[in-house]
Amino acid sequence: MKIAVFAGDGIGPEVTREAVRVLHALDLPGLELTEGLVGGVAYKAMGHPLPPETIAIARASDAILFGAVGDFDCDHLERHLRPEQAILGLRKEMGFFANLRPATVFQGLEDLTSLRPEVAREIDLLIVRELNGDVYFGEKGIRTLPDGRRQGWDMMSYAEDEVRRIAHVAFKAALGRKGRLCSVDKANVLETSQLWRDVMIEVSAEYPDVELSHMYVDNAAMQLVKNPGQFDVIVTGNLFGDILSDQASMCVGSIGLLASASLAEGTCGLYEPIHGSAPDIAGKGLANPMATILSAAMLLRHSFGLEAPAARIEAAVAKALADGIKGGDLGGSHGTVAIGDAVLERL
Numbered sequence: 001m002k003i004a005v006f007a008g009d010g011i012g013p014e015v016t017r018e019a020v021r022v023l024h025a026l027d028l029p030g031l032e033l034t035e036g037l038v039g040g041v042a043y044k045a046m047g048h049p050l051p052p053e054t055i056a057i058a059r060a061s062d063a064i065l066f067g068a069v070g071d072f073d074c075d076h077l078e079r080h081l082r083p084e085q086a087i088l089g090l091r092k093e094m095g096f097f098a099n100l101r102p103a104t105v106f107q108g109l110e111d112l113t114s115l116r117p118e119v120a121r122e123i124d125l126l127i128v129r130e131l132n133g134d135v136y137f138g139e140k141g142i143r144t145l146p147d148g149r150r151q152g153w154d155m156m157s158y159a160e161d162e163v164r165r166i167a168h169v170a171f172k173a174a175l176g177r178k179g180r181l182c183s184v185d186k187a188n189v190l191e192t193s194q195l196w197r198d199v200m201i202e203v204s205a206e207y208p209d210v211e212l213s214h215m216y217v218d219n220a221a222m223q224l225v226k227n228p229g230q231f232d233v234i235v236t237g238n239l240f241g242d243i244l245s246d247q248a249s250m251c252v253g254s255i256g257l258l259a260s261a262s263l264a265e266g267t268c269g270l271y272e273p274i275h276g277s278a279p280d281i282a283g284k285g286l287a288n289p290m291a292t293i294l295s296a297a298m299l300l301r302h303s304f305g306l307e308a309p310a311a312r313i314e315a316a317v318a319k320a321l322a323d324g325i326k327g328g329d330l331g332g333s334h335g336t337v338a339i340g341d342a343v344l345e346r347l
């Protein structure tokens, strides 16, 4: 079991440390962890946010546990040198195109979300976000128009094969759940979305047992707050999925709770919390490590087929929350290490 550990910037190392403690506590046979530098720390040490040495570690591993990247000190750098390019680059380089972001309300947190308890209680959804295309990877720039005004531009596009492969992931996920798939787009305005919708409909012919619906992204943002219980699986593009998943996190209580898996065609995957490097709380021991610990559970399940230890981690997190172990993000007073300790005690 070769696992690369890329902790990154800000709270990345703090939350990753707790997830690594949990992995060690499971006594998994052959567990081998290799650390690598990504993000601002990699740029400062090696002149690049995703050095070749790090890519080599990723390629030699069966799975990657990732913390977060992002350092405001680096925001003046040319874009290709900014910390965020580490995660974008890894996703692209390793072909991690399918991002699974589950959101479920934990028992005991119904009163602590941004929604009314009776609304929040119903949430059990999975966002399937395409991760290798869309406006994030299109050509972009800032140019000067003939009249002297500067214009920023970013090219949004999806090729049909890119949509088709994420559609299959989403339909299969829906088959293993309640059989409902909602494709979120902006087909009333964007040609990229029109193609997305057309391909979703084409692929749906192969999945007669899945009920496919479509929703515009602005309405989806509203429905996620109004009636999130209506969603089973949501499939959407890179940009919309990024935004809707942060929103979904507050519908279940905190961004510090949402884990993710980024999958390629094979079994290698990258696992990370959906949050960023949180510079506002970095270095203070305040970050909630549960999202990263839950990402480690997804790693065991998706890359190694280890359902039992994955479920053990998830049950320990759920038990800790039910027992009132909460970080500041949930109105509690437990710090990062105390939350890690609490999960370990309940494994």
Ligand SMILES: NC(=O)C1=CN([C@@H]2O[C@H](COP(=O)(O)OP(=O)(O)OC[C@H]3O[C@@H](n4cnc5c(N)ncnc54)[C@H](O)[C@@H]3O)[C@@H](O)[C@H]2O)C=CC1
Residues within 6 Å of the ligand: 011, 015, 067, 068, 069, 070, 071, 072, 084, 087, 255, 256, 272, 274, 275, 276, 277, 278, 279, 280, 281, 286, 287, 288, 289, 291, 327, 329
């Ligand atoms: N995958 C990645 O590595 C990502 C990196 N970023 C980068 O992270 C940096 C900060 O971005 P923001 O927009 O502020 O998003 P963020 O997700 O880092 O933080 C947003 C808010 O949530 C809080 N928060 C995040 N994670 C938390 C946790 N585990 N426990 C408690 N509170 C938590 C933060 O304190 C902050 O108030 C930027 O440089 C951004 O580009 C942002 C998102 C994802």
Ligand SMILES: CC(C)CC(=O)C(=O)O
Residues within 6 Å of the ligand: 084, 087, 088, 242, 274
């Ligand atoms: C650097 C960003 C694209 C990362 C992000 O916000 C995300 O993947 O959720």
Ligand SMILES: [Mg+2]
Residues within 6 Å of the ligand: 242, 243, 246, 274
């Ligand atoms: Mg995001």
